[in-house]
Amino acid sequence: MVPALVICHGELGSAFMDALDGIFGPVDEFHVISNRGLSNEALEDAVRAKLGEIGRQALIFTDYFGGSCANASLTVLKGRPDYRVVSGVNLPMLIYYLTHRDEMDMAAILPGIINRGQNAIRELTPPGL
Amino acid sequence: MILHLDDRLLHGKILHGWSAARASRIVLLSLRLEDSGLSSRCQEVAGGVPCICLAGAAKLPEPDPGDFWLTDNLGLAKELLEAGLVESLKILGLRQGGEELAADFSPDSSNRKMLDEMASQGLRIEIQSFPSSPARIWPF
Numbered sequence: 001m002v003p004a005l006v007i008c009h010g011e012l013g014s015a016f017m018d019a020l021d022g023i024f025g026p027v028d029e030f031h032v033i034s035n036r037g038l039s040n041e042a043l044e045d046a047v048r049a050k051l052g053e054i055g056r057q058a059l060i061f062t063d064y065f066g067g068s069c070a071n072a073s074l075t076v077l078k079g080r081p082d083y084r085v086v087s088g089v090n091l092p093m094l095i096y097y098l099t100h101r102d103e104m105d106m107a108a109i110l111p112g113i114i115n116r117g118q119n120a121i122r123e124l125t126p127p128g129l
Numbered sequence: 130m131i132l133h134l135d136d137r138l139l140h141g142k143i144l145h146g147w148s149a150a151r152a153s154r155i156v157l158l159s160l161r162l163e164d165s166g167l168s169s170r171c172q173e174v175a176g177g178v179p180c181i182c183l184a185g186a187a188k189l190p191e192p193d194p195g196d197f198w199l200t201d202n203l204g205l206a207k208e209l210l211e212a213g214l215v216e217s218l219k220i221l222g223l224r225q226g227g228e229e230l231a232a233d234f235s236p237d238s239s240n241r242k243m244l245d246e247m248a249s250q251g252l253r254i255e256i257q258s259f260p261s262s263p264a265r266i267w268p269f
Contacts, residue, residue, distance in 0.1 A: 023141040025259030099145055127166030 001107050003029040003058045004097060005050055007043075007069040008090060016094055024098060031058075035068050043072040054095035057082050058124055059097070059106060059113075061089035084110055086117075130192040132158075132215040135222040137155060138201040139171045139180075146259050155180045158205050189214060203240050210252045215220030217253035219264070231265060232258035242269070 007014040013032035020027050021107040032108055033050055035043050051058060060077075062070040065087040078084045084095070100109050135143055138159055144150040155178050162168045168182040180209050183192055186208050192198075198215065203223070209215045225237040233257050236244065244267050247254055257264040 023144045024263045095141065095145055099150070127169075 001029055002101050002104075002109065003054050003056070004094075005031045005033065005047075005054065005058050006061045006094075006103075007035070007047060007073055008061075008063040008089065009067065009069060010022075010034060012063055015091070016091065018128050019091060020094060020098065023095065027098065029101075030098075032091045033069075035072070040068060040072060043068060044076050045092065047072050047076045051076070051083075057106060058083045059110070061094070061097075062087050063089055082106075086110070086113060088117060090120060092120035107122060130196065130198055130215050132206055132209055132218050133197065133230045134201065134203065134206055134218060134220045135199065136201045136224060138167075138221060139174050139199065142201060142259075143221065144174070144176070145239060147197070148260075149197040149199065150176060150178060152197035154178065154188060154193060154197070156196055157182045157189055158184075158186070158198070158200040158202070158209075160202055160205065183221070186212070186214065203243055207243060207247055207252075210247060211250070217255065218247075219255045219257055220267075221258060230269075231256050232262065242247045 006016055011034060017027070017030060017032050018032070031045050031050055031054060038046060046070055060073050060083060062073055062085060064070065070085065070087050071087045077085065093113050093116055096113050097109065100112060133147065139157065149155055155175050157171055157180060162182045162184050164190050172180045173180055183189065186205060210218055220234060222233040223236050223240065224233060225235055225239065225240060227235045227237045229235040244254060248267050254267040254269055255264045
């Protein structure tokens with residue numbers, strides 16, 4: 001199973017975890033870091049420490065490309081192509097990840113995660129009267 | 130066949146937490162299906178799993194082992210159990226503002242009374258929020 005590390009602004013990562021607990025029940029191998037109150041260096045240290053705690057290849061989700069969470073991930077993982085980082089995390093992506101991580105490795109699961117996340121963004125039309 | 134009950138009908142916890150998204154067919158029983166396009170929305174939410182939507186207990190399909198049967202209505206569930214059309218009822222969520230007796234289970238007084246009636250008839254009712262959480266037999 002590929003573990004996940006969600007690195008987001010504020011309480012967003014914890015909120016994702018809380019929502020997923022409401023869908024799947026308690027979820028393991030799912031880790032969260034918030035950038036709240038952390039300098040860039042402190043955030044990088046937190047990411048390093050968490051990856052050390054996880055102890056193996058992990059898939060990293062961040063909230064938006066170019067933000068401090070994504071930047072810290074890329075800095076820490078410089079020269080580590082065995083880790084993968086995905087930005088723009090949303091709930092459908094995480095649901096896809098959790099429902100496929102037991103049967104797929106990192107390379108296989110990643111395209112589906114991105115595809116599911118992109119396809120979930122659409123305009124919804126209310127039913128007619 | 131187990132009939133599942135959740136008052137939110139088809140949603141994330143049912144699809145993924147209870148693996149309805151991996152069923153070969155979803156059978157939905159609800160009095161609300163005719164309202165506001167709910168039936169077609171359920172088909173869409175089911176994400177490609179064949180979904181039969183019924184507004185009552187009439188014209189029930191032949192049960193299949195790969196089925197996931199789901200209702201949001203305790204009255205309908207009672208009818209089906211009493212008629213022997215389903216073997217048991219598993220309540221995954223019933224959030225009605227009453228006392229929270231278990232996770233996602235806070236029936237109002239009328240539904241609590243109905244549950245007691247069903248139990249007194251020997252009908253099997255389990256309360257279980259997730260597959261990983263313990264199932265409890267009503268009454269408790």
